[in-house]
Amino acid sequence: MSLSDSAFISALQKIVGAEQVITHPSDLEPYLIDWRKRYKGQALAALRPANTLEVSEIVKLCSANQIAIVPQGGNTGMCGGATPNPTGRQVVISLQRMNQVRSVDIANQTMTVEAGCILKNVQEAAAAANRYFPLSLGSEGSCTIGGNLSTNAGGTAVLRYGNTRELCLGLEVVLPSGEILNSLRGLRKDNTGYDLRDLFIGAEGSLGIITAAVIKIFPTPVAQWTALVAVPHAQGAVELLNLFQSGASAQLTGFEMMSDESLALLKHYYPPLASPLDGPNAYEVLVEISDYESEEHAMQLMETILEKALESGCATDAAIASSLSQAQKFWDMREHIPLAQADDGQNIKHDVSLPISAIPNFIETCNTLLRREYPGVRVINYGHLGDGNLHYNIAGASSKETGEFFTKYSKEIQALVYKEVEKYNGSISAEHGVGQQKVDYLVGHRGDIAVQVMKSIKQALDPHSLMNPGKVLAS
Known part of the structure; x- marks a missing residue:
C-alpha cells in the first residue's frame, strides 16, 4: 500500500x-x-x-x-x-552534496569522483596532483560530473581527448530497483560481457542514477599555444582544420569556429571581448595546440602551420596569443557567445553534428533557406568544428523581436534545420542530450527499430518508468 x-x-x-x-x-x-x-x-x-x-x-x-x-x-x-x-x-x-574526490591514482592515471563534483573542482583536483583533466565547458563552474556523464558532454577538447564517455573507465549507479551497480574499476581493458558503463552514459538518468565515476587524468602539457584566425568562408575553416591536423596531429587540442553574426553579438554585449582581428570576417577560428616537448616547439609548430594557411588563402589574418591572459581572452570570446545570446533574448537552439566535410554545404544551404523564409533572421553559428559539432542557433532580427520570433517560429525552424541535418547524415544532438526538447524528433531521426531497442532496454531496467520519465524516450 x-x-x-x-x-x-x-x-x-x-x-x-x-x-x-x-x-x-x-x-x-x-x-x-x-x-x-x-x-x-x-x-x-x-x-x-x-x-x-x-x-x-x-x-x-x-x-x-x-x-x-x-x-x-x-x-x-x-x-x-x-x-x-x-x-x-x-x-x-x-546530487550536489555528493561532491567528494574519493581517490587519485597517479600510477593508473585515474581519479574516482562522486557525481556531484563540480567540473571546475575536478580540474583543480587533477592539477593539484600535477595532472590534467581535459573536459572543459562554458558551464564548468557549475555543471557536475554526473550531469556531464548523463549527457555525454563534449566541450572544447573533444578533438584530442574525446567526449566524456571516452574519459570514463567505470561507474557506480543506483538502478531503478534501488540496487547499487558497482563497476568502479579503473581498467582500460575489460572484455567481460556487455559494456554496462556505456549504457548509462548519455542516458540522462532514464536508466539509473550515476553516483560516482572513475575518470582518466593525463600528464599536464608543457605548453599550450592559442591563435585566433580569420577565414573567408566555412570551407576555408575546414581547409585550415586539415592543415592543422596534418601538421600538428595529436597536438591539436581545440578548434572552434565563430561566425560573423556570433562575433557581432559578442561585441555588442561584451565590448572588451571584441575580436582583435580586423573585420568583419565571415568566420574566425580559435585554435589551440598542446605540447609535451617545449614552449619553443609548440610556438614553431603554430607559426609554421599558420604561415601555410595564409599562403594558401584558407586564412586571411591571424593573431597568436602573446600571453596567458590574451589566450584566456580568446577562449572567453568563445565561451561568452552563449551568454551574449542569453542577454539578447530567446533563441532557437540547435546542437547538431555533421561529417566535417559536409559542414560548409549544410551552412550554405540552411542559411539560404532560413533567410529566404524569415527575412532579417540572425544565424548565430559557432561550435566545435574539429569534431563536427555546431551550435546553430537562430534569433529574430533584433533583441526586441526575438521573443516573439521564438514563440511564433520555433517549431517550424527546428523542423527545417533538422531536415537539413538528416540530408547530410548528421545528428540532432551532439552533446546536449535529448531531454524533453527533442523527444518528438527521436523516432524520425533514429528510426523505429533503434527506438524500439531503446524502449526494450528501458522496460527491462525500469518497468514502471519511474526514472526520469518523458526524457530521451516519450512516456
Missing part, C-alpha cells in the same frame, strides 16, 4: 534528514526550472542525499510508492533533461 504524501515525506526525512528534504515553494523553486527558463515543472520535494546508500534508499522508497524520480546535477542542461513534469507527482534528487 502506498504511503500518503505526508507519510512519504516523513519517510524521506528519515533517510536524508529533515533539512535535506526541500518542500517549501520558495526553496523548491530553483529545482523546478531549467537555467534557460524554458521548462518548469512541479515536485513533491527536492532531496539532497549525502551518499550512495541514501540515494539507494530513496529510490527503493520511491519504487514502492510509484513516485517518479528526476536526477539533477548542476541544472545547467540545455534540453530540459533535469526538470520535473507539471504533475507534481515526482521528486528531484539533487
Whole structure:
C-alpha cells in the first residue's frame, strides 16, 4: 500500500534528514526550472542525499510508492533533461552534496569522483596532483560530473581527448530497483560481457542514477599555444582544420569556429571581448595546440602551420596569443557567445553534428533557406568544428523581436534545420542530450527499430518508468 504524501515525506526525512528534504515553494523553486527558463515543472520535494546508500534508499522508497524520480546535477542542461513534469507527482534528487574526490591514482592515471563534483573542482583536483583533466565547458563552474556523464558532454577538447564517455573507465549507479551497480574499476581493458558503463552514459538518468565515476587524468602539457584566425568562408575553416591536423596531429587540442553574426553579438554585449582581428570576417577560428616537448616547439609548430594557411588563402589574418591572459581572452570570446545570446533574448537552439566535410554545404544551404523564409533572421553559428559539432542557433532580427520570433517560429525552424541535418547524415544532438526538447524528433531521426531497442532496454531496467520519465524516450 502506498504511503500518503505526508507519510512519504516523513519517510524521506528519515533517510536524508529533515533539512535535506526541500518542500517549501520558495526553496523548491530553483529545482523546478531549467537555467534557460524554458521548462518548469512541479515536485513533491527536492532531496539532497549525502551518499550512495541514501540515494539507494530513496529510490527503493520511491519504487514502492510509484513516485517518479528526476536526477539533477548542476541544472545547467540545455534540453530540459533535469526538470520535473507539471504533475507534481515526482521528486528531484539533487546530487550536489555528493561532491567528494574519493581517490587519485597517479600510477593508473585515474581519479574516482562522486557525481556531484563540480567540473571546475575536478580540474583543480587533477592539477593539484600535477595532472590534467581535459573536459572543459562554458558551464564548468557549475555543471557536475554526473550531469556531464548523463549527457555525454563534449566541450572544447573533444578533438584530442574525446567526449566524456571516452574519459570514463567505470561507474557506480543506483538502478531503478534501488540496487547499487558497482563497476568502479579503473581498467582500460575489460572484455567481460556487455559494456554496462556505456549504457548509462548519455542516458540522462532514464536508466539509473550515476553516483560516482572513475575518470582518466593525463600528464599536464608543457605548453599550450592559442591563435585566433580569420577565414573567408566555412570551407576555408575546414581547409585550415586539415592543415592543422596534418601538421600538428595529436597536438591539436581545440578548434572552434565563430561566425560573423556570433562575433557581432559578442561585441555588442561584451565590448572588451571584441575580436582583435580586423573585420568583419565571415568566420574566425580559435585554435589551440598542446605540447609535451617545449614552449619553443609548440610556438614553431603554430607559426609554421599558420604561415601555410595564409599562403594558401584558407586564412586571411591571424593573431597568436602573446600571453596567458590574451589566450584566456580568446577562449572567453568563445565561451561568452552563449551568454551574449542569453542577454539578447530567446533563441532557437540547435546542437547538431555533421561529417566535417559536409559542414560548409549544410551552412550554405540552411542559411539560404532560413533567410529566404524569415527575412532579417540572425544565424548565430559557432561550435566545435574539429569534431563536427555546431551550435546553430537562430534569433529574430533584433533583441526586441526575438521573443516573439521564438514563440511564433520555433517549431517550424527546428523542423527545417533538422531536415537539413538528416540530408547530410548528421545528428540532432551532439552533446546536449535529448531531454524533453527533442523527444518528438527521436523516432524520425533514429528510426523505429533503434527506438524500439531503446524502449526494450528501458522496460527491462525500469518497468514502471519511474526514472526520469518523458526524457530521451516519450512516456
